[in-house]
Amino acid sequence: MNCSKRVSSMQASPIRKLVPYATKAKQNGIKVYHLNIGQPDIKTPDGFYDVVKNFNEEVLAYATSEGMPELLEALQAYYKTYDMNFEKDELLITNGGSEALLFTMMAVCDPGDNILVAEPFYTNYNGFAQCVNVEINPVTTKAEEGFHLPSKDVVLSKVNDKTRAILLSNPGNPTGTVYTKEEIEMIAEIAKEKNLWIIADEVYREFVYDGLEYTSFGNIESVQDRVVIIDSVSKRYSACGARIGSIACKNKELIAQILKLCQGRLCVPTLEQLGAAELYKTPVSYFKEVNDEYKRRRDVLYNELMKVDGVICEKPTGAFYILAKLPVENAEDFVIWMLEEYNKDGETVMVTPAEGFYATPGLGKDEVRLAYIFKEEDLLKAAKTLADGLKKYMEIKK
Ligand SMILES: Cc1ncc(COP(=O)(O)O)c(C=O)c1O
Structure with missing residues (x-):
């Protein structure tokens, strides 16, 4: 039986398609920090x-x-x-x-x-x-x-x-x-x-x-x-x-x-x-609190990324994502490596390769999207783990 061309030619979600690698890492007892998905941890009112x-x-x-x-x-x-x-x-x-x-x-x-x-x-x-x-x-x-x-x-x-x-x-x-x-x-x-x-x-x-x-x-x-x-x-x-x-x-x-x-x-x-x-009846003061929280998180993640040699990104001013250029040839390979080969004290990080955010072929191959949707201390740990992993990956790929 054949499936339609429409559905066969559809892309798998670049945000979700690498999830099986994360699942496997978790089955092997590794804690995975999910910076790959925009699922906030803020309490629902x-x-x-x-x-x-x-x-x-x-x-x-x-x-x-x-x-x-x-x-x-x-x-x-x-x-x-x-x-x-x-x-x-x-x-x-x-x-x-x-x-x-x-x-x-x-x-x-x-x-x-x-x-x-x-x-x-x-x-x-x-x-x-x-x-x-x-x-x-x-x-x-x-x-x-x-x-x-x-x-x-x-x-x-x-x-x-x-x-x-x-x-x-x-x-x-x-x-x-x-x-x-x-x-x-x-x-x-x-x-x-x-x-x-x-x-x-x-x-x-x-x-x-x-x-x-x-x-x-x-x-x-x-x-x-x-x-x-x-x-x-x-x-x-x-x-x-x-x-x-x-x-x-x-x-x-x-x-x-x-x-x-x-x-x-x-x-x-x-x-x-x-x-x-x-x-929709939530008072506007809610947004002030939530925004202050996201802004602090953005600063934590951005400042850590800026310490990493070869990482290029602008400080974002809205939403809760950072798009960063990494000193790698293939960001997807790096993301998979982080999940399959790497851990630091039993922990690793998952980010989203950015190629799928582009329609122009070849763009975004060396970029990843990170979502700052965790509390500061976890985010800091995740950012440091990512930086360490990137350093090791670069040494291996030299
Ligand atoms: C820019 C943008 N638009 C729309 C959506 C769809 O969100 P939902 O279907 O959960 O309302 C998302 C979800 O991440 C988004 O980032």
Whole structure:
């Protein structure tokens, strides 16, 4: 029996595909520090669990396809705090930001179309696009420029007659880059000039450090008919397992079209939606605390990386990732070696090879993404272990 070309040609998630090596290391009694995945250890706010514990309906029924009123209202109120005013029929609740991205791609592209994406990008963009026969059209950004966007002319030169949308994660995963107001406005101008949708992946909206100003596409008035905002409680409230995301768009026609996809998959889990509605009522002071924590962690990891000969990286200003260039030829080989061959006092580290965050062949081969999602003391230990492993690997490969 043959499987479809669509699924066979899909990439395995570069973030998850090396997990079996980590599993084997653990079976051999090695402790593995997982800096490879964006699963934060921050406590999920109590409100989520309180609602779930107090649920006492006799039947756990389907929810409405567009999302439950409780959650839609809470989401509306959340957006209002950012001066974004969405009607209820301009919002849809989805199974994580992942489904929101997939549905949006399906709704704005036909097979063979392409979406402009700043690379390196969140690797699943590629997976979702492959799933629906859409191409990622990469605009390359560089470590030495803090992964900021190239000039308008360069971006424009990538647009062709099959380009339907520009997709930007802000702050960026895996780069941690927070785009400037000028960059956001430049993308808005291009979208208008070339009649493109803007898919604004803002799942890390609150994670911005060093007092930087954050500009959401939701606040650029001139493009509101073409902006689709993707959101999620996964990182925002450290509730990855809830699988609650959303689509916000003032273009009611697009929402009506995506609603058909939502109806096809019936609904998003009921209990998690009620819990997520509580999450969206979390006071803003929560973000101050969490951000201070992430900023300290970023500094610990960045400072340790800077001590390692040959490691090149910019200090990220958002999200919770660092993309680092290592003095190795093949980062994936190094990651596997760390899991198969190396340990220091019974401990090792797993990071993600960055090649899968690029669509341009050959880029990112010597880069890795590290997520600073542990407490400082563990992070420091992990960073020191990684540095030691890298030194040993370099000696062997000399
Ligand atoms: C940039 C970005 N967008 C979307 C997602 C999807 O998240 P979820 O499906 O958990 O909401 C992630 C998850 O890591 C992400 O990093």
